[in-house]
Amino acid sequence: xxALFLNCTLKxxxxxxxxxxxxxxxxxxxxQEQVACEVLRLADYNIKPGTSSDEGEGDEWxxxxxxxxxxxxxxxxxxxxxxxxxxxxxxxxERMDSVFHEEGLVDKATGQAFTYNKVGGxxxxxxxxxxxxxxxxxxxxxxxxxxxxxPNANSYWVGEAGPGPSYQEAGGERHLYTNKNxxxxxxxxxxxxxxxxxxxxxxxxxxxxxxxxxxxxPEKES
Amino acid sequence: xxALFLNCTLKxxxxxxxxxxxxxxxxxxxxQEQVACEVLRLADYNIKPGTSSDEGEGDEWxxxxxxxxxxxxxxxxxxxxxxxxxxxxxxxxERMDSVFHEEGLVDKATGQAFTYNKVGGxxxxxxxxxxxxxxxxxxxxxxxxxxxxxPNANSYWVGEAGPGPSYQEAGGERHLYTNKNxxxxxxxxxxxxxxxxxxxxxxxxxxxxxxxxxxxxPEKES
Amino acid sequence: xxALFLNCTLKxxxxxxxxxxxxxxxxxxxxQEQVACEVLRLADYNIKPGTSSDEGEGDEWxxxxxxxxxxxxxxxxxxxxxxxxxxxxxxxxERMDSVFHEEGLVDKATGQAFTYNKVGGxxxxxxxxxxxxxxxxxxxxxxxxxxxxxPNANSYWVGEAGPGPSYQEAGGERHLYTNKNxxxxxxxxxxxxxxxxxxxxxxxxxxxxxxxxxxxxPEKES
Amino acid sequence: xxALFLNCTLKxxxxxxxxxxxxxxxxxxxxQEQVACEVLRLADYNIKPGTSSDEGEGDEWxxxxxxxxxxxxxxxxxxxxxxxxxxxxxxxxERMDSVFHEEGLVDKATGQAFTYNKVGGxxxxxxxxxxxxxxxxxxxxxxxxxxxxxPNANSYWVGEAGPGPSYQEAGGERHLYTNKNxxxxxxxxxxxxxxxxxxxxxxxxxxxxxxxxxxxxPEKES
Numbered sequence: 050x051x052a053l054f055l056n057c058t059l060k061x062x063x064x065x066x067x068x069x070x071x072x073x074x075x076x077x078x079x080x081q082e083q084v085a086c087e088v089l090r091l092a093d094y095n096i097k098p099g100t101s102s103d104e105g106e107g108d109e110w111x112x113x114x115x116x117x118x119x120x121x122x123x124x125x126x127x128x129x130x131x132x133x134x135x136x137x138x139x140x141x142x143e144r145m146d147s148v149f150h151e152e153g154l155v156d157k158a159t160g161q162a163f164t165y166n167k168v169g170g171x172x173x174x175x176x177x178x179x180x181x182x183x184x185x186x187x188x189x190x191x192x193x194x195x196x197x198x199x200p201n202a203n204s205y206w207v208g209e210a211g212p213g214p215s216y217q218e219a220g221g222e223r224h225l226y227t228n229k230n231x232x233x234x235x236x237x238x239x240x241x242x243x244x245x246x247x248x249x250x251x252x253x254x255x256x257x258x259x260x261x262x263x264x265x266x267p268e269k270e271s
Numbered sequence: 272x273x274a275l276f277l278n279c280t281l282k283x284x285x286x287x288x289x290x291x292x293x294x295x296x297x298x299x300x301x302x303q304e305q306v307a308c309e310v311l312r313l314a315d316y317n318i319k320p321g322t323s324s325d326e327g328e329g330d331e332w333x334x335x336x337x338x339x340x341x342x343x344x345x346x347x348x349x350x351x352x353x354x355x356x357x358x359x360x361x362x363x364x365e366r367m368d369s370v371f372h373e374e375g376l377v378d379k380a381t382g383q384a385f386t387y388n389k390v391g392g393x394x395x396x397x398x399x400x401x402x403x404x405x406x407x408x409x410x411x412x413x414x415x416x417x418x419x420x421x422p423n424a425n426s427y428w429v430g431e432a433g434p435g436p437s438y439q440e441a442g443g444e445r446h447l448y449t450n451k452n453x454x455x456x457x458x459x460x461x462x463x464x465x466x467x468x469x470x471x472x473x474x475x476x477x478x479x480x481x482x483x484x485x486x487x488x489p490e491k492e493s
Numbered sequence: 494x495x496a497l498f499l500n501c502t503l504k505x506x507x508x509x510x511x512x513x514x515x516x517x518x519x520x521x522x523x524x525q526e527q528v529a530c531e532v533l534r535l536a537d538y539n540i541k542p543g544t545s546s547d548e549g550e551g552d553e554w555x556x557x558x559x560x561x562x563x564x565x566x567x568x569x570x571x572x573x574x575x576x577x578x579x580x581x582x583x584x585x586x587e588r589m590d591s592v593f594h595e596e597g598l599v600d601k602a603t604g605q606a607f608t609y610n611k612v613g614g615x616x617x618x619x620x621x622x623x624x625x626x627x628x629x630x631x632x633x634x635x636x637x638x639x640x641x642x643x644p645n646a647n648s649y650w651v652g653e654a655g656p657g658p659s660y661q662e663a664g665g666e667r668h669l670y671t672n673k674n675x676x677x678x679x680x681x682x683x684x685x686x687x688x689x690x691x692x693x694x695x696x697x698x699x700x701x702x703x704x705x706x707x708x709x710x711p712e713k714e715s
Numbered sequence: 716x717x718a719l720f721l722n723c724t725l726k727x728x729x730x731x732x733x734x735x736x737x738x739x740x741x742x743x744x745x746x747q748e749q750v751a752c753e754v755l756r757l758a759d760y761n762i763k764p765g766t767s768s769d770e771g772e773g774d775e776w777x778x779x780x781x782x783x784x785x786x787x788x789x790x791x792x793x794x795x796x797x798x799x800x801x802x803x804x805x806x807x808x809e810r811m812d813s814v815f816h817e818e819g820l821v822d823k824a825t826g827q828a829f830t831y832n833k834v835g836g837x838x839x840x841x842x843x844x845x846x847x848x849x850x851x852x853x854x855x856x857x858x859x860x861x862x863x864x865x866p867n868a869n870s871y872w873v874g875e876a877g878p879g880p881s882y883q884e885a886g887g888e889r890h891l892y893t894n895k896n897x898x899x900x901x902x903x904x905x906x907x908x909x910x911x912x913x914x915x916x917x918x919x920x921x922x923x924x925x926x927x928x929x930x931x932x933p934e935k936e937s
Contacts, residue, residue, distance in 0.1 A: 143797065192410055266445045688914045694906050706891060
């Protein structure tokens with residue numbers, strides 16, 4: 050069982066990242082359960098803007114995508130900026146758009162995206178307000194992409210209204226609510242990933258598509 | 272296996288509801304798979320504003336809540352109004368806030384909300400733009416509340432920018448994309464509900480809470 | 494000069510409302526500048542669900558609408574519930590949808606909604622995360638409806654991640670950031686309202702509509 | 716009078732951009748009114764991730780920032796990707812975060828950000844759903860940053876639910892609703908910019924800050 054963490058911080062390594070500090074909590078918990086963990090920052094790669102799986106020369110998204118393919122649990126970590134998911138978080142979503150239109154990312158027989166039977170979760174930090182909006186954008190996008198989302202599949206820390214210290218400086222690592230939720234996230238993701246490994250979705254999307262065509266206008270093929 | 276559909280249309284019965292028309296598609300598919308379906312409109316009940324499970328005299332939310340407890344699959348249907356989830360959709364979320372703070376809605380032994388091992392999905396209609404935002408708000412809220420979300424757990428129809436005909440008038444019932452997605456929703460929800468019935472989450476949240484306290488500030492009890 | 498405050502708390506009077514406590518700060522500031530203020534709670538009225546200006550028997554929205562018509566500055570106050578604008582906030586938006594489709598709410602000569610030359614602002618309280626999302630939904634809706642939005646047209650208070658005390662209990666009334674922003678809101682709204690009273694928008698939307706038709710498909714009349 | 720258009724398309728020049736096609740409509744209208752227009756794409760610049768006004772060697776945001784300083788009207792154009800504002804749109808917001816914490820971007824005497832008395836608007840295109848969410852994120856952010864927002868300060872085009880042709884291919888340039896709204900945007904921005912040029916906000920934020928401190932906890936300085 051492998052868990053991959055994509056940190057969408059604006060700061061490349063080795064700059065300290067508050068989101069990384071929260072990610073490390075989840076890593077320790079997963080590792081106690083013999084889950085192999087890998088953490089990477091999108092800002093350390095040359096992730097070109099675009100919506101395909103490979104934006105050509107120099108694009109390093111394919112390396113990230115290969116890691117997503119190889120994991121069973123994907124956790125997106127991201128900071129809040131001005132009330133919203135960081136631009137690297139939205140770039141993750143844009144690059145994953147390829148699962149909706151590239152045949153190579155879909156199983157020929159079933160029509161399932163490669164993400165089916167993988168489990169998703171979210172970790173957010175910010176100095177203030179915007180965590181719910183950020184979790185929301187990611188949880189929903191992952192479900193669209195093909196991931197399954199267990200209950201309480203997120204944990205976050207933000208401070209009170211307005212400017213102020215960030216997660217680590219503010220002592221957020223000792224914030225009970227966040228520490229509870231990171232545990233729910235880890236154990237629920239783990240259970241769901243194990244169950245789906247044994248009982249993968251049998252859904253044949255190709256067949257359902259044919260069925261859907263029966264009750265749809267013939268000229269529109271989307 | 273039971274599926275409950277909560278329609279968050281602004282219109283009480285027997286007024287025609289576009290969201291209802293989309294819900295009926297899912298009902299037919301579930302019934303083909305021997306899932307017992309019930310559809311209700313929040314607008315037909317006296318659902319008082321508030322965040323508890325019972326807002327006192329005349330409040331009919333307890334009747335709805337009893338039905339949510341009895342289902343394995345909960346599908347929220349809602350219209351888009353001015354780019355957002357209808358006010359009845361947000362009221363559903365507000366009333367379900369009780370799972371976060373009422374002991375009676377949580378299993379004493381495990382600390383799991385009553386929603387654990389239930390599966391959630393979303394159906395949205397609108398004459399125009401706002402479906403993603405509405406799905407997002409509901410999918411994320413359901414995950415917070417304790418539901419599990421399978422891949423492609425939503426279907427929606429909206430028309431192009433600006434005022435225009437709604438789902439039924441516009442022929443949305445013959446829109447291929449929507450017809451495909453309602454099928455993904457139904458079959459993925461069904462599989463996940465069956466799997467979780469056999470393999471419920473073993474997560475003991477009470478124990479995780481104790482563990483979390485070990486690395487948290489003692490004075491903060493949230 | 495009149496300022497109207499619509500409090501979208503879930504709690505009818507005389508229950509204490511944290512949002513009301515923040516509203517009272519703005520009221521005091523406006524009154525120092527000889528602006529007449531009125532504060533009301535939607536929860537104290539029978540505001541029926543719907544998107545017209547009058548939903549028939551028993552509907553008390555028309556009384557609220559008359560007050561909106563009579564003010565120069567409209568401030569919407571609302572609590573955050575589960576990361577989002579309260580359902581009463583969304584109901585305000587739904588009921589104001591009438592400005593987009595009811596002739597009686599639009600000036601015949603210019604096509605301007607009755608809201609033109611009025612100024613809008615937002616006040617939000619919540620025990621935790623969701624203020625930006627709530628402000629955003631309202632600021633944007635008000636701009637759609639015809640209000641003008643000055644800089645820093647909002648103030649909010651929320652506590653840190655997770656459950657916890659609300660605005661008043663937490664001492665939010667002494668939170669510097671919120672106290673600064675409520676002042677920016679008041680003085681910027683006041684200036685913009687005065688300027689627009691002297692220099693109303695001359696925009697003739699009817700004429701622009703005719704112009705727009707010249708470069709649009711004739712069959713679509715939206 | 717100068718209007719600056721920042722196109723947040725993912726595609727660098729000279730690739731065709733649907734958002735650019737909508738921007739050009741606004742440009743033509745502004746130019747008829749003797750407003751000097753400049754259009755640029757963030758994707759054509761090396762805009763480093765970060766939240767300061769200058770992220771160091773190679774960062775070309777300072778060039779964009781200089782243009783923002785020089786305009787009276789700023790229009791952000793952006794595509795929708797998977798229901799949300801493009802990552803370049805969020806990057807604009809992140810880089811403008813500097814107005815909240817860099818002294819050089821604020822007038823010493825009044826405490827006003829350099830954006831005060833400038834006017835903001837938004838143009839969005841997407842093949843489907845997500846325009847409201849994208850407009851909302853930008854309108855609200857601009858108001859936070861110090862811009863004033865006139866009524867109907869946005870125009871957008873999206874197609875119906877699911878994959879499909881984009882703005883130009885779908886004939887969106889002949890879509891009446893979009894063509895009406897781009898006109899409202901232009902003429903309302905123009906009026907408000909003229910009025911604010913003559914009657915700038917007199918608000919002294921420094922003084923209001925001092926006043927706010929009187930009713931706030933002394934130890935918190937945010």
